[in-house]
Structures are given as structure tokens and as C-alpha cells.
Amino acid sequence: MKFHLSEEQELIQDSIRRTLEDACPPERRRAIIATDDDFDPVVWQALMELGVGGLSLPTEHGGSGLGLLDAALAMEIVGYQGSPAPLLGHLLAGLALAGSDNEAAKAKYLPGLADGSLIGAFAVGDGWEPASWTPTVSGNMVSGVVRFVGGAARAGLFVVGIQGGGLVAVESGEGVSIASVATSDPTRPLSTVTFANAPCTPLGDADLGQKVFDAGLVLLAADALGGAQRCLDLSVDYAKTREQFGVIIGQFQAVKHQLANMALEVEPARALVWYAAYAADAGLPDSSRVAAQAKAHLADRFTSVTRAAVQAHGGIGYTWEYDLQLWFRRALFDRAYLGAPSLHRERAAVMAGW
Amino acid sequence: MDLSYGVENESFRAEVKAFLKEAWKPLDDQGGVLKGPALKAFIKGFRHQAVERGYLYRGIPKRYGGSEQAADVMKAQIIREAFAAARAPMEVSGNGINMLVPTLLDRGEEWQREMFVRPTVEGEFNWAQGYSEPGSGSDLASVRTRAELINGEWVINGSKIWTSQGDRCQYMFALVRTEPEAAKHAGISYLLIDLRQPGVTIRPLRQMTGEAGFSEIFFDNAKTPADWIVGRPGEGWQVSRTTLKHERASIGSADRGVELLGKLVELARKAQRFGRPAIEDREIRQDLAAFEGWVLAQKYTAYRQFSLAADGKEAGIVGLLNKLYTTDIGHEAARIAQELIADEALLMPAIPGPGVRRGDEKWLDQVMGSLGVAIAGGASNIQRNIISERGLGLPRDLALQGE
Incomplete structure (x- = not known):
């Protein structure tokens, strides 16, 4: 029985944190997001050199052979750092290939996805749930319009959710057009991608689609956990330095209690993220349901903690210059992307037989 | 991450389950479930066997009725799970076993341990917690119930409130003010008091649900022997903070x-x-x-x-x-x-x-x-x-x- 992080896992998290602090200090983050791009070669290279792209991909195709848990732990740190990088779509594209039984596609794409030389994107819509995906496949061509695709401009490979909940792979280029949209979270800009008779390779049916979708829920929950922790840390640090009425504000009970309430939202949620990832790795029967619950719970916690953090900061928290707003915007993303908490709670209710 | 318990622990679980299957049969001659005093006696005997096997009172030395086992969080958890699954009774509950016994084991005199721990473990002594007072809730160190040493006895005056099951307890461990001149925390002592005496009045306290799960306890020249004190006079606050390394100390439960x-x-x-x-x-x-x-x-x-x-x-x-x-x-x-x-x-x-x-x-x-x-x-x-x-x-x- 072991249900806390191993030293290796803590070391991996620590090295990702330090690497991102070096590769993407706050000034650089501001510079990157000012470009309307989510891709920065320095940040991407730093993450890929640590092996983040291949953490949960099979070793025979260049990955590390670890689980979704390890990917989620990496995602948590990216969420904590608020680093611009199209990592979510990239990891999901990798998981789709890893879970596919299309050996040719695996051999062709996985090594590049593992080392990051091939950037993957995850394109599902109109609705988020697999049952509501609309692109259609005819022969070996896919057509459809998908909103809200991350990393589209740089992606070499799109994993596209199709009608019926299956997944296909589409290389960028022929039949693929991309229109960027103004995005509320500047660290993760999105595009509308139109597939018009784009050549595609089948990856798997609705089982694979569901599995990758569920993994996306867990990764977003992990990102939200990291973001919520960052908002708490920023608020605690601020309360220890900001003075009003001649004392630091962290001495006032009203402030202390607010921060305690934030901690109450963040820290216990950590183990829910771990369990959701562990359940997917161990193939437990409740893995799909707990992924939905983790996404719903963490999205709400992140939303609530960012709002509390702005209050705890006062005026500075409401400015454009202060970075707290970036996590507020990341919370908007984590909440809405792949479906709002209410959607996943209804799904969890259905899966419970309620 | 791995939520399995491992081979060694599973074999321990099998051992506990086999014991329970054999020992936990609260049935009468006709195969009906025992009731009343017969059930009580059966449970007492069952607990003795469980102590012999090292399943209960693991942190308490054998000479005071415990099973004196090395702390092992896994085994403790397996025991809890197996007993719960078999619906078998575990340790007696209450403030005595949870709070007083660890305190006595850490800070008590040898004669105090001998006198109080075993009967508490056996469920014969029930203890009231004498901490809160009408004027001392969150600010517990402001307690005003006082005790004075007069002719070799502590003479106690004041009142305690919110004592769970106070009407069923024979004894109380209490924080009382013995050094009125000392600073707030330094003036408190940890006394043991027999509640069955004329100077003690126990009044049920009806809570908003309508039930009376708590009592108010009044001391009017109540007495307790001079040596029924844990730690020295003025050390009561620290004594009450005693927390032992307990197998389940501070682990939350859902x-x-x-x-x-x-x-x-x-x-x-x-x-x-x-x-x-x-x-x-x-x-x-x-x-x-x-x-x-x-x-x-x-x-x-x-x-x-x-x-x-x-x-x-x-x-x-x-x-x-x-x-x-x-x-x-x-x-x-x-x-x-x-x-x-x-x-x-x-x-x-x-x-x-x-x-x-x-x-x-x-x-x-x-x-x-x-x-x-x-x-x-x-x-x-x-x-x-x-x-x-x-x-x-x-x-x-x-x-x-x-x-």
C-alpha cells in the first residue's frame, strides 16, 4: 500500500519546476503571450529535454513507459508555473497513439511525439463528450469543423474525434486550415480547425476515444490543482509582506481565515487527482467516473481559489500587470475546456446509476 | 501508487479473520444472539482474547491490560477493517481511553497507571473530560474552576460544562486553577476527581436537538486526594497537550x-x-x-x-x-x-x-x-x-x- 508520491516522482516535479523557472521567468512568459502564440521553442525544448512529452508513452517507441499519473504530475507543475506550451493536446495525442492498435501509425508518430519534434494537437467538437463529436470520415478522409484546438498552428499531427466517438490521426497540411481565435487564456491560445477531406489514419473506436477524453479530464484536473496551489502561495506570500494599519495583513484574522479556507479547497483535492490518474493506470472500474469527478471538483476549486486570491490581494490582484490574472484566466480555461463541472457531474450521476 | 496491502499484510489479515470467525460468536445455547449482561460478559471475554492476540490496545503495556505491540499503521488498519467487516467490537470508546490513558502513560505516576489504566481499558471506569467552562471555550487556558490544597486534599469549586455522557461517568480528569498568582497557562493543574461525592452536582445539559448528550458539572467544596494530580501543580496545561505517537493519531477519515x-x-x-x-x-x-x-x-x-x-x-x-x-x-x-x-x-x-x-x-x-x-x-x-x-x-x- 502506497498512496503518496515516491521520491522519484517528487524529484521529477522538482526538476520540471526548476527548469520552467529558468526557461520561462515571468518577463519571458509575458513576452510569449504577447505574441498570440502558445509556442516558445525555449520552453518547449526545456520540457521535452526532461522527457515530459514521452512520460507515459511506451518505451519501444521512445517514451518512458510511465503512467498517466506521471503525466498528471508534470501537468500540475506546468499549471503551477502557468507556462505557455501546447502540452495538453500534445500529451493527449500521444496517449491516443499509445492506446491505438494501429501499429504503423504508432511506429510513424510516437517517437516524434515522445521527443517533441512532432507536436500533437487534440481536436474534438462540436460538443466535448465523445458522443457529440461531429467530424465525419469518408474513405480515408475526414471532414468537419472543430473549435477550440490548442497548439494548432505548430501541430504536425492532429488527433481528431469523429462521429461515433472514435479517433483518427491527421497530418497538418492538405485539407487542414487553421483560424486562430482571440482566447481568454493567453497562455493557451486556441484555434478553429477546419478539416476538408483531410487524409486520415484510423486510431481506434469509441473505447479509445473515451479513454483519451478521460485522460484529458485528469490532466486538466492536475493543471487546475497546480494553478490553485499557485494562487494560494501567491496570496500567502502577499499576506506575509503587505502592510496596512502598520502591520502585515497576514496578522489579521479575516485574512488568515480566508487563506485557511483556500488551503482547505486545495490540499485535500490533491489526492483526488492522484486517485483519478492511478485509477486510469490500474484500469479500475471507476476510472471514467472518478475522472469526471476530479475534473468537476478541481475546476470548481481553481475557480473559487482564484477569485479568493484576487480578494486577498486587493487592488494589485485586479491589475493587468500582476500575474495573478493569468491564473484566473487559466481557471477559465480549465473549467470550460472538455466540459464544465455541471456536465461532468451529470455524467458522474448517470454512471452511478442515479 | 499501489492500493494493495502486499502479501505479508494479507496473511496477517487472514490470521485476524480466522480469529474473528472463531472468537466472535455472541450466541446463546439456542443459537440466538446474546443480550444484556450475557452479551456484556461475552464482549469482555472476547476483548481479552483479542488483547492476547495483540489486536487491541496495541499501544498500552501488558502490565496495564494492553497488548504492547510495536506501532504498525498497516496492521492497525487491517485490524480495524477486519473487525468492522465482522461487526466485532473493538476497544472501549470514550475520553478515558482516548485522552486520559495516553496522558497517564506519558506523564502519570506508576501507582496512577496501575490504579486507573486497566479499569479504564476494561471499560469499568468511565471518564468525564473537565475542560470547558461557561466562560472558557476556545480560550481554554482561562479556566476559573479552582482547587486549593487544604489538609492534604484538593478542595475544588467551580463548574465544568459540555462533558459528554457526564451522567454516566464515575471520574473526571480536569483542568483547574491551582496557582491563582501565576501567569494564565502556568496556573493550571491536571486533577483526577471522583464524581461520586456530595460536593459534585451533575446536571444534564439539553442541546438544541432536544437530547441531553452532555452535562454541566458543579463543584462545591468537592475533594480529591493531594496526589491525584498528573504532573506537578502548574503543569496541567502541558500535561493536557500530551499527544502520544498513536497508530492513527491525526489521520483523517472519510x-x-x-x-x-x-x-x-x-x-x-x-x-x-x-x-x-x-x-x-x-x-x-x-x-x-x-x-x-x-x-x-x-x-x-x-x-x-x-x-x-x-x-x-x-x-x-x-x-x-x-x-x-x-x-x-x-x-x-x-x-x-x-x-x-x-x-x-x-x-x-x-x-x-x-x-x-x-x-x-x-x-x-x-x-x-x-x-x-x-x-x-x-x-x-x-x-x-x-x-x-x-x-x-x-x-x-x-x-x-x-x-
């Missing part, structure tokens, strides 16, 4: 939350809302699923704390959050329950007892009881102080800096 969720779902299946079963109502489904999110987080956080303890590691801030989190779970369950029982909340629930049938209004016990949980053992605002100071490293409150 058992109550999981149970509440199950009961709320059951209620929602039965209750009607807008002419349909409430479980089909969108709002109720959202409420239940959101509540489950909190409960699941608590459940896996308990796994995490258990795993850390088994590995000999500190839990950090997460251990400080348990009480407040449990409280909030209770508040939210109360809110959903009120939504579900709707008009039945207009009925006064009967006091539970043999032959008493109660409808959904019985949920008012939980609705009101959750308010008690929020106060007992450190009110929520005190918990927030603890979390922010010890967990987040914020400074002490302005008003408390001298404390």
Missing part, C-alpha cells in the same frame, strides 16, 4: 462522509421533488455529485495520510485540515438533506429509542448535529487559526501574541 453520501442518495431515491423522484431532479443530481467530489477528495486524502504514516512520514498541512473539512462536509450534507426532506422539516423528530418510529424528519438530528461537530473539539474559527498559523506560516493573531 467514513462519515461516505456514509452521509450513501444516505442522501437513498433519501433522494425515495423523496419526491416536483412530482418526480428527487434523484431525477437536475439540481439534486448536481448537489449530490458535487458533494461526492468533496467526499472523494477526503477519502483519498485519508489514504494519503495513512500511507504517509505507514512510511513514517509527516502529513504536513493536510493533517491540520481534517477537522474543518469534516465539519464542512456535515454542513453541506445538512443543506442537501433539508432540500430533500422539504416540508418534513416542519415536524419535530421524536427522541430515538426502542419502538420509536421516525420519518424523514429524523434528518434534523444531522442538520442540527452538524452544528455541534463544528464546535466540539475546537471551533471552526479556531481551526482556521491553526491552519493559517501552523500550516501556512502566518503570524499569530494580534490579540493572541502574548499567549
Whole structure:
């Protein structure tokens, strides 16, 4: 029985944190997001050199052979750092290939996805749930319009959710057009991608689609956990330095209690993220349901903690210059992307037989 | 991460289960379930056997009736699980075993341990906790009940409040002021008091639910021997803070939350809302699923704390959050329950007892009881102080800096 992080896992998290602090200090983050791009070669290279792209991909195709848990732990740190990088779509594209039984596609794409030389994107819509995906496949061509695709401009490979909940792979280029949209979270800009008779390779049916979708829920929950922790840390640090009425504000009970309430939202949620990832790795029967619950719970916690953090900061928290707003915007993303908490709670209710 | 217990621990589990199968048969000659004194005697004998096997009172030395086992979080958990599955009784509960016994083992005199620990372990001595007073709640160190040493006896005057099951206790461990000239915390002693004497009046305290689970206890020249003190005079505050390395010390549990969720779902299946079963109502489904999110987080956080303890590691801030989190779970369950029982909340629930049938209004016990949980053992605002100071490293409150 072991249900806390191993030293290796803590070391991996620590090295990702330090690497991102070096590769993407706050000034650089501001510079990157000012470009309307989510891709920065320095940040991407730093993450890929640590092996983040291949953490949960099979070793025979260049990955590390670890689980979704390890990917989620990496995602948590990216969420904590608020680093611009199209990592979510990239990891999901990798998981789709890893879970596919299309050996040719695996051999062709996985090594590049593992080392990051091939950037993957995850394109599902109109609705988020697999049952509501609309692109259609005819022969070996896919057509459809998908909103809200991350990393589209740089992606070499799109994993596209199709009608019926299956997944296909589409290389960028022929039949693929991309229109960027103004995005509320500047660290993760999105595009509308139109597939018009784009050549595609089948990856798997609705089982694979569901599995990758569920993994996306867990990764977003992990990102939200990291973001919520960052908002708490920023608020605690601020309360220890900001003075009003001649004392630091962290001495006032009203402030202390607010921060305690934030901690109450963040820290216990950590183990829910771990369990959701562990359940997917161990193939437990409740893995799909707990992924939905983790996404719903963490999205709400992140939303609530960012709002509390702005209050705890006062005026500075409401400015454009202060970075707290970036996590507020990341919370908007984590909440809405792949479906709002209410959607996943209804799904969890259905899966419970309620 | 691995939620299996491993081969060695599973073989220990098999051993415990085999013992329970053999030893826990509370049946009479006709194969019916034992009742009354016969059941009580059977349980006593069963506990003795379980102690012999090393399953109960593991942290208590053998000479005082314990089984004196090395601390092992995994084994303790397996024992709890196996006993729960067999519905077999574990250790006696109460303040005596939870609070006094660890305190005596750490700070008591040898004769005190010999006199008090075994009968407490055997369930013969029931102890009232004499901490809170009408004027001393969160500010416990302000206790005013005083004791003076006169002719070789402590003479006690004052009152204690919120003593659980006070009317069923023979003894009390109490914080009383013995050094009125000393500073606040330094003037307190930890006394043991026999409650069965003329100077003691026990009055049941009726709480908002209508039941009387607590008492108020008045001391009017009550007496206790000079050596019924744990630690020296003036050391009572530190003595009462004694916490031993206990196998389950400070590990949170989601058992109550999981149970509440199950009961709320059951209620929602039965209750009607807008002419349909409430479980089909969108709002109720959202409420239940959101509540489950909190409960699941608590459940896996308990796994995490258990795993850390088994590995000999500190839990950090997460251990400080348990009480407040449990409280909030209770508040939210109360809110959903009120939504579900709707008009039945207009009925006064009967006091539970043999032959008493109660409808959904019985949920008012939980609705009101959750308010008690929020106060007992450190009110929520005190918990927030603890979390922010010890967990987040914020400074002490302005008003408390001298404390």
C-alpha cells in the first residue's frame, strides 16, 4: 500500500519546476503571450529535454513507459508555473497513439511525439463528450469543423474525434486550415480547425476515444490543482509582506481565515487527482467516473481559489500587470475546456446509476 | 501508487479473520444472539482474547491490560477493517481511553497507571473530560474552576460544562486553577476527581436537538486526594497537550462522509421533488455529485495520510485540515438533506429509542448535529487559526501574541 508520491516522482516535479523557472521567468512568459502564440521553442525544448512529452508513452517507441499519473504530475507543475506550451493536446495525442492498435501509425508518430519534434494537437467538437463529436470520415478522409484546438498552428499531427466517438490521426497540411481565435487564456491560445477531406489514419473506436477524453479530464484536473496551489502561495506570500494599519495583513484574522479556507479547497483535492490518474493506470472500474469527478471538483476549486486570491490581494490582484490574472484566466480555461463541472457531474450521476 | 496491502499484510489479515470467525460468536445455547449482561460478559471475554492476540490496545503495556505491540499503521488498519467487516467490537470508546490513558502513560505516576489504566481499558471506569467552562471555550487556558490544597486534599469549586455522557461517568480528569498568582497557562493543574461525592452536582445539559448528550458539572467544596494530580501543580496545561505517537493519531477519515453520501442518495431515491423522484431532479443530481467530489477528495486524502504514516512520514498541512473539512462536509450534507426532506422539516423528530418510529424528519438530528461537530473539539474559527498559523506560516493573531 502506497498512496503518496515516491521520491522519484517528487524529484521529477522538482526538476520540471526548476527548469520552467529558468526557461520561462515571468518577463519571458509575458513576452510569449504577447505574441498570440502558445509556442516558445525555449520552453518547449526545456520540457521535452526532461522527457515530459514521452512520460507515459511506451518505451519501444521512445517514451518512458510511465503512467498517466506521471503525466498528471508534470501537468500540475506546468499549471503551477502557468507556462505557455501546447502540452495538453500534445500529451493527449500521444496517449491516443499509445492506446491505438494501429501499429504503423504508432511506429510513424510516437517517437516524434515522445521527443517533441512532432507536436500533437487534440481536436474534438462540436460538443466535448465523445458522443457529440461531429467530424465525419469518408474513405480515408475526414471532414468537419472543430473549435477550440490548442497548439494548432505548430501541430504536425492532429488527433481528431469523429462521429461515433472514435479517433483518427491527421497530418497538418492538405485539407487542414487553421483560424486562430482571440482566447481568454493567453497562455493557451486556441484555434478553429477546419478539416476538408483531410487524409486520415484510423486510431481506434469509441473505447479509445473515451479513454483519451478521460485522460484529458485528469490532466486538466492536475493543471487546475497546480494553478490553485499557485494562487494560494501567491496570496500567502502577499499576506506575509503587505502592510496596512502598520502591520502585515497576514496578522489579521479575516485574512488568515480566508487563506485557511483556500488551503482547505486545495490540499485535500490533491489526492483526488492522484486517485483519478492511478485509477486510469490500474484500469479500475471507476476510472471514467472518478475522472469526471476530479475534473468537476478541481475546476470548481481553481475557480473559487482564484477569485479568493484576487480578494486577498486587493487592488494589485485586479491589475493587468500582476500575474495573478493569468491564473484566473487559466481557471477559465480549465473549467470550460472538455466540459464544465455541471456536465461532468451529470455524467458522474448517470454512471452511478442515479 | 499501489492500493494493495502486499502479501505479508494479507496473511496477517487472514490470521485476524480466522480469529474473528472463531472468537466472535455472541450466541446463546439456542443459537440466538446474546443480550444484556450475557452479551456484556461475552464482549469482555472476547476483548481479552483479542488483547492476547495483540489486536487491541496495541499501544498500552501488558502490565496495564494492553497488548504492547510495536506501532504498525498497516496492521492497525487491517485490524480495524477486519473487525468492522465482522461487526466485532473493538476497544472501549470514550475520553478515558482516548485522552486520559495516553496522558497517564506519558506523564502519570506508576501507582496512577496501575490504579486507573486497566479499569479504564476494561471499560469499568468511565471518564468525564473537565475542560470547558461557561466562560472558557476556545480560550481554554482561562479556566476559573479552582482547587486549593487544604489538609492534604484538593478542595475544588467551580463548574465544568459540555462533558459528554457526564451522567454516566464515575471520574473526571480536569483542568483547574491551582496557582491563582501565576501567569494564565502556568496556573493550571491536571486533577483526577471522583464524581461520586456530595460536593459534585451533575446536571444534564439539553442541546438544541432536544437530547441531553452532555452535562454541566458543579463543584462545591468537592475533594480529591493531594496526589491525584498528573504532573506537578502548574503543569496541567502541558500535561493536557500530551499527544502520544498513536497508530492513527491525526489521520483523517472519510467514513462519515461516505456514509452521509450513501444516505442522501437513498433519501433522494425515495423523496419526491416536483412530482418526480428527487434523484431525477437536475439540481439534486448536481448537489449530490458535487458533494461526492468533496467526499472523494477526503477519502483519498485519508489514504494519503495513512500511507504517509505507514512510511513514517509527516502529513504536513493536510493533517491540520481534517477537522474543518469534516465539519464542512456535515454542513453541506445538512443543506442537501433539508432540500430533500422539504416540508418534513416542519415536524419535530421524536427522541430515538426502542419502538420509536421516525420519518424523514429524523434528518434534523444531522442538520442540527452538524452544528455541534463544528464546535466540539475546537471551533471552526479556531481551526482556521491553526491552519493559517501552523500550516501556512502566518503570524499569530494580534490579540493572541502574548499567549
